Amino acid sequence: xxxxxxxxxxxxxxxxxxxxxxxxxxxxxxxxxxxxxxxxxxxxxxxxxxxxxxxxxxxxxxxxxxxxxxxxxxxxxxxxxxxxxxxxxxxxxxxxxxxxxxxxxxxxxxxxxxxxxxxxxxxxxxxxxxxxxxxxxxxxxxxxxxxxxxxxxxxxxxxxxxxxxxxxxxxxxxxxxxxxxxxxxxxxxxxxxxxxxxxxxxxxxxxxxxxxxxxxxxxxxxxxxxxxxxxxxxxxxxxxx
Ligand code: ADP
Ligand code: ASP
Ligand code: MG
Numbered sequence: 001x002x003x004x005x006x007x008x009x010x011x012x013x014x015x016x017x018x019x020x021x022x023x024x025x026x027x028x029x030x031x032x033x034x035x036x037x038x039x040x041x042x043x044x045x046x047x048x049x050x051x052x053x054x055x056x057x058x059x060x061x062x063x064x065x066x067x068x069x070x071x072x073x074x075x076x077x078x079x080x081x082x083x084x085x086x087x088x089x090x091x092x093x094x095x096x097x098x099x100x101x102x103x104x105x106x107x108x109x110x111x112x113x114x115x116x117x118x119x120x121x122x123x124x125x126x127x128x129x130x131x132x133x134x135x136x137x138x139x140x141x142x143x144x145x146x147x148x149x150x151x152x153x154x155x156x157x158x159x160x161x162x163x164x165x166x167x168x169x170x171x172x173x174x175x176x177x178x179x180x181x182x183x184x185x186x187x188x189x190x191x192x193x194x195x196x197x198x199x200x201x202x203x204x205x206x207x208x209x210x211x212x213x214x215x216x217x218x219x220x221x222x223x224x225x226x227x228x229x230x231x232x233x234x235x236x237x238x239x240x241x
Contacts, residue, residue: 016140021184022052025153025175028062029192031095034102040190041102044148048108054148055182056110057175058099060091065154065168081126085155085165089115092152092171100150111146115163120156120174122164129164130232131156131173134181151178172233180240187237189229196221196228 024047026040047054060068068088072079096112103110118139122129143149153171158164166173172189179187196218197207213221215238222231 016053016144019053020051021055021182022047023055023057023175023179023182023184023187025057025171025187025189026059026099027171027189027191028059028064030190031058031060031099032062034098037095037098037102038105041099041106041108043190044103044110045106045108048148052185053143055143055178055184056099056148056150057153057171057178058092058095058150059153059171060095064091064094082162085126085129085163089152089155089163089165092154096150096152100146103148103150108148109146110148110150111143112150112152114152115155115174116157118151120177122156122158122166124158124160124162124164126158126162126164128167129156129158131166131177131236134177136181139182166232167230169227169230170232172230173236176233176236176240180236191228193228196226200226 024044029036030040031037044054044056059065065088068091069084072084072087076083093114096114100110100112118134120134121132123132151174153174154166155170155174156164156166175187175189178184193201195209196213197209199207201207201209215234218229219231219234219238222229222234
């Protein structure tokens with residue numbers, strides 16, 4: 001079962017029979033403070049009301065990961081990458097718990113999960129680990145303990161049993177990986193711009209918003225540095241559609 005992702009979602013039996021599944025990912029600015037977390041939770045609640053099972057993937061609050069990286073570097077310039085991961089993964093743990101609480105406040109019985117609890121299995125490349133598989137066996141049963149399942153993005157567990165992180169921007173990849181592994185109907189990425197543009201709209205006033213973009217074009221934009229999606233998330237999306 002931990003190979004499910006590598007084998008492809010076609011082989012996966014699907015999510016709880018006929019219940020449609022939606023993955024909703026909220027980036028740092030979308031969970032930057034308690035009001036924004038409540039706002040994001042309200043978007044989740046609306047999808048639940050429409051009849052979806054929802055898996056929510058959250059990033060750390062805006063700026064939090066940079067602060068944590070600073071703390072690591074300030075303590076140990078030649079840091080042990082395993083301890084770097086232990087520290088920098090923690091921002092997502094906070095938002096996952098807060099998002100679950102915000103949903104519970106709206107009578108939506110959510111529960112949070114850290115990467116290792118699922119588990120999200122990764123390589124041992126600390127600081128830039130790749131997702132190798134998500135244990136999908138019994139995941140639907142596990143997740144019915146509390147739905148929506150709110151998952152801390154950007155993190156997993158390596159072969160040595162230690163916490164790993166997926167590289168900066170890695171929550172996008174967590175979101176796509178769950179969508180692929182569970183055969184989601186859609187993977188929605190919420191961020192601080194209203195779409196993918198021809199170039200960074202914060203830098204170039206002439207940037208045009210694109211209605212659609214091919215996987216290959218998005219891959220090119222991402223690998224040239226458009227951080228709106230992490231490159232690996234686009235690679236996974238291309239592979240698993
Ligand atoms: P999040 O925290 O939600 O993951 P990011 O900061 O990682 O958000 O990514 C969103 C940012 O990506 C935008 O604020 C924008 O400045 C930048 N960006 C770069 N290239 C593009 C592009 N082609 N289209 C849209 N946004 C882009
Ligand atoms: N919080 C992590 C970062 O800032 C992961 C993410 O936001 O996607 O890189
Ligand atoms: Mg990002």
